[in-house]
Amino acid sequence: MSPGSDLAVAARAASRVLGASCFEVFAREAATLELVLDRRGHVQRRQSRERGVACRLQRGEALGFGRATGLPQEAGEHAARLALATVSHDHEPLPPAAHLGAVPTRHHPPLGEEALRRVFETLAENPARREVEVALLKADTLLHRSEGFTAHWTNQLLLAFWQQELAPGLRVAFRRAARTPGELTMPSALDLVTQPPRIALERPRGLARVLLAPDVAAPLLVLLARSPQLSAARPSPAWDLWDLRHGEEAFLPMACDGEGYPACNLPLLVPKASAPGRSVRKGASSRGAVRVPWDALPTPNPVHLWQRETGEPLPQDGLAALVPVSEVVVEGGGRFRLLALVAELSEGTVAAWGVLPVAGSLRRLTTSLLATAGKVEHVALGCVVSTPWLWVANLEVG
Amino acid sequence: MDGFSPLADLVARSRKPDRELFFWQELRVAFEARERKAVRVAARLREAVSVRDEKALAAMDGCSREQVAALLSVKPKSVPAFSWDGELQVPEPSALATQLPSLPLTVGVTTSRVVVVRGDGVFAATRPVVVDATNNAGETFSWVWGQPVPPMAEATAGKAAPPSGRFRALLRPQPAAVLCHELFGHPLEADVFFSGQSPWAGKLGTRVTAAPLTVVDDPQAQLPGGFSADDEGEPGRPKALLNGGVLAGVLADRSYGALAVKAGNARRASPHHPPLPRLSNLLSWVEGGDPTPPLGEATVEIVRVRSGAVLPGENAAVLAVSESYTLSRGRRKAHLAPFFLRLPLAADGIVGGGGNPEPVAEPGWCHKGRQLLPVGAAASWLLLAGVEVA
Numbered sequence: 001m002s003p004g005s006d007l008a009v010a011a012r013a014a015s016r017v018l019g020a021s022c023f024e025v026f027a028r029e030a031a032t033l034e035l036v037l038d039r040r041g042h043v044q045r046r047q048s049r050e051r052g053v054a055c056r057l058q059r060g061e062a063l064g065f066g067r068a069t070g071l072p073q074e075a076g077e078h079a080a081r082l083a084l085a086t087v088s089h090d091h092e093p094l095p096p097a098a099h100l101g102a103v104p105t106r107h108h109p110p111l112g113e114e115a116l117r118r119v120f121e122t123l124a125e126n127p128a129r130r131e132v133e134v135a136l137l138k139a140d141t142l143l144h145r146s147e148g149f150t151a152h153w154t155n156q157l158l159l160a161f162w163q164q165e166l167a168p169g170l171r172v173a174f175r176r177a178a179r180t181p182g183e184l185t186m187p188s189a190l191d192l193v194t195q196p197p198r199i200a201l202e203r204p205r206g207l208a209r210v211l212l213a214p215d216v217a218a219p220l221l222v223l224l225a226r227s228p229q230l231s232a233a234r235p236s237p238a239w240d241l242w243d244l245r246h247g248e249e250a251f252l253p254m255a256c257d258g259e260g261y262p263a264c265n266l267p268l269l270v271p272k273a274s275a276p277g278r279s280v281r282k283g284a285s286s287r288g289a290v291r292v293p294w295d296a297l298p299t300p301n302p303v304h305l306w307q308r309e310t311g312e313p314l315p316q317d318g319l320a321a322l323v324p325v326s327e328v329v330v331e332g333g334g335r336f337r338l339l340a341l342v343a344e345l346s347e348g349t350v351a352a353w354g355v356l357p358v359a360g361s362l363r364r365l366t367t368s369l370l371a372t373a374g375k376v377e378h379v380a381l382g383c384v385v386s387t388p389w390l391w392v393a394n395l396e397v398g
Numbered sequence: 399m400d401g402f403s404p405l406a407d408l409v410a411r412s413r414k415p416d417r418e419l420f421f422w423q424e425l426r427v428a429f430e431a432r433e434r435k436a437v438r439v440a441a442r443l444r445e446a447v448s449v450r451d452e453k454a455l456a457a458m459d460g461c462s463r464e465q466v467a468a469l470l471s472v473k474p475k476s477v478p479a480f481s482w483d484g485e486l487q488v489p490e491p492s493a494l495a496t497q498l499p500s501l502p503l504t505v506g507v508t509t510s511r512v513v514v515v516r517g518d519g520v521f522a523a524t525r526p527v528v529v530d531a532t533n534n535a536g537e538t539f540s541w542v543w544g545q546p547v548p549p550m551a552e553a554t555a556g557k558a559a560p561p562s563g564r565f566r567a568l569l570r571p572q573p574a575a576v577l578c579h580e581l582f583g584h585p586l587e588a589d590v591f592f593s594g595q596s597p598w599a600g601k602l603g604t605r606v607t608a609a610p611l612t613v614v615d616d617p618q619a620q621l622p623g624g625f626s627a628d629d630e631g632e633p634g635r636p637k638a639l640l641n642g643g644v645l646a647g648v649l650a651d652r653s654y655g656a657l658a659v660k661a662g663n664a665r666r667a668s669p670h671h672p673p674l675p676r677l678s679n680l681l682s683w684v685e686g687g688d689p690t691p692p693l694g695e696a697t698v699e700i701v702r703v704r705s706g707a708v709l710p711g712e713n714a715a716v717l718a719v720s721e722s723y724t725l726s727r728g729r730r731k732a733h734l735a736p737f738f739l740r741l742p743l744a745a746d747g748i749v750g751g752g753g754n755p756e757p758v759a760e761p762g763w764c765h766k767g768r769q770l771l772p773v774g775a776a777a778s779w780l781l782l783a784g785v786e787v788a
Binding site for chain 1: 443704712
């Protein structure tokens with residue numbers, strides 16, 4: 001039975017339980033193949049097949065939401081029964097059927113285990129890289145509404161995670177995403193570290209212009225995309241940040257969003273000429289909501305953040321945050337704080353480095369982007385983030 | 399458990415001594431609490447099975463004979479019938495909502511069960527029903543259903559700058575629990591410890607804190623990380639990690655048996671993930687310690703932190719402080735802005751602590767290897783010397 005027909009079986013099973021009600025079935029099947037080099041240097045092959053169904057049932061102003069995993073028929077029936085059992089108030093209603101629609105999606109040629117193995121071997125052959133994991137994720141998604149609307153699309157993504165020893169005892173983590181092995185980008189921040197510097201960077205706390213490497217910029221872009229304050233500040237003209245959901249450059253193209261609205265690319269921080277009147281996405285809008293993870297309610301989360309590169313070379317001197325070494329801590333008022341490996345660049349190489357706090361506010365990040373530099377790199381977080389280096393003024397360092 | 403007993407022979411016949419089947423079922427009901435009423439209710443039932451040996455892991459959603467047959471590459475007819483005993487149950491959201499504070503909260507209540515089938519037997523594990531609640535600031539609290547509901551107010555940040563230079567800090571139970579989790583929990587997980595990434599590698603049996611601090615991982619405690627048997631079927635028992643300030647033990651799964659480390663600490667988020675040595679509930683106290691914190695001996699009082707970590711290559715632990723105050727003669731003076739607190743491991747470190755651990759509800763979840771698991775903690779106050787702002 002093909003995956004597509006499994007999803008149809010699940011949707012039919014749910015429909016039978018829900019009868020003549022107004023409902024929505026979201027079914028997903030994902031196959032993941034992983035090759036892992038663990039901390040002990042052992043290689044393990046992992047494969048996983050996940051099948052799940054999420055049902056939303058509308059009854060007047062109330063809604064029930066049930067999810068289940070398992071064989072298609074059982075999962076469909078369980079999810080529908082749980083939706084019947086949880087009908088309650090204050091849920092967002094299902095979108096009107098007249099607004100539902102789908103756009104065509106492009107399928108990339110399927111990758112096989114051999115391609116994955118080649119990526120794994122290339123990454124694992126460098127002894128500085130530890131705990132290497134590469135994964136090939138293939139997902140098949142179906143959204144069905146009781147009024148007759150059905151959309152179906154597939155995705156494929158290659159993920160690579162590893163730790164790299166930059167100096168004795170100093171290991172940092174990298175996470176990358178690609179559609180094909182050739183698209184996998186290596187961290188250009190590592191090119192600056194020709195050898196560990198002998199001088200420890202120490203500087204008094206203060207505002208500075210800082211180059212943010214893609215691995216540092218990526219989690220900040222995710223915060224920015226999720227922030228309701230996105231619409232409150234006038235973005236600096238260097239921004240050209242989008243959330244891609246379809247088209248040539250989208251890593252995770254979809255036929256429709258998590259509720260059945262036709263998929264469209266969302267301008268987040270863009271020059272007005274690119275998207276007249278839509279320079280900023282309104283976080284409160286339900287259009288563009290996605291399910292992260294698949295069994296969550298649709299919410300306005302990013303899918304593939306993409307900041308345009310300008311092709312400018314990296315500045316040769318100044319402060320650069322190369323890699324995050326802590327999670328980003330979010331404080332009140334849109335302030336963020338993280339610890340990063342910060343380097344003093346001199347003539348294009350690292351003259352001194354140290355682990356220092358980097359802090360600021362999302363508003364300041366929005367208004368203080370001076371320029372971008374270097375090539376786009378594709379970072380895997382809860383979503384994909386494609387970004388070049390960001391040169392930002394007025395960040396607090398030290 | 400009886401429902402799975404016939405499968406032991408099937409695994410034994412596979413002639414792979416380390417082969418293991420892992421069955422898992424989880425029910426989670428989530429809702430939003432508004433003025434002690436439950437709205438936006440949702441429910442999720444997940445079940446899956448995996449087969450694992452030393453070199454491979456294969457997992458599928460669902461727990462049927464067909465799936466077991468596919469995973470073992472045998473005909474479905476050769477898989478004996480098996481079933482779970484009864485259905486999973488959780489408390490009614492409306493009943494739970496009446497017990498919560500009247501804050502806006504996003505609430506989840508989760509119950510799960512697992513069965514491990516190995517060639518040498520079938521091992522079922524029970525786990526507590528865990529409630530988690532997240533406030534508007536994104537702070538998550540968790541506790542075992544039936545235990546007292548913890549306070550869930552948001553941490554409050556001030557505006558004053560933290561002091562410069564090295565100083566003494568008094569940690570209240572929540573930051574003390576996070577520090578023990580990061581400093582003595584993760585670094586004493588066998589995969590971290592034996593890979594050379596732990597600051598404690600090669601130091602078992604040596605004193606590492608000035609105060610006689612004891613840290614015990616206890617899956618039997620009535621806290622969110624508990625289990626009767628771990629995810630490899632080994633019984634869940636308390637294990638001392640630090641005994642009177644001396645490093646005493648390592649958390650391990652069965653794969654570390656050759657290193658003579660006792661197993662019983664393997665945990666996994668689902669059958670789709672491999673088991674790893676993980677913390678369960680971490681209890682920390684100083685034997686005979688004064689229950690009253692010595693506010694007069696510290697410059698800064700740390701009340702709440704968001705997270706913590708051991709910094710790579712820095713030989714230091716760091717806490718992301720969200721609520722703290724300067725102290726003068728034992729009284730709160732300035733309300734401090736958030737900052738990172740650094741504890742160099744080579745310094746005097748932990749110089750004092752209380753003897754009365756109390757349950758700590760925040761944060762109740764722990765990430766490792768992209769697996770999120772509930773963990774519990776009970777801690778008393780700690781006094782740190784030689785700390786500084788990062």
